Amino acid sequence: MLERKKLKSRTQVTFVLPEDTPDGPVSVVGDFNQWDPAAHPLQSRGDGTRAVSVSLPARSAHSFRYLAADDHWFDDDHADSHDGTNNRIHT
Incomplete structure (x- = not known):
């Protein structure tokens, strides 16, 4: 799931993912963090989910995917679109 909050010139x-699906650590990786799995690991929120927030320029589009343990890449069903390989989010 994706949550958005508009800021002045950023979004x-x-x-957000369920706490245990998939098991183990998960990071969001994308063009906004040079596909670095250490940059944005999801953290438990205490409500049965885990999440990480990223500030992106307003009116922009970005590619991303999730990376879990054992090199397991997966998509977000709530992405704005897909470009064939990656999820896309539009701010």
């Missing part, structure tokens, strides 16, 4: 995007 705060929060990437």
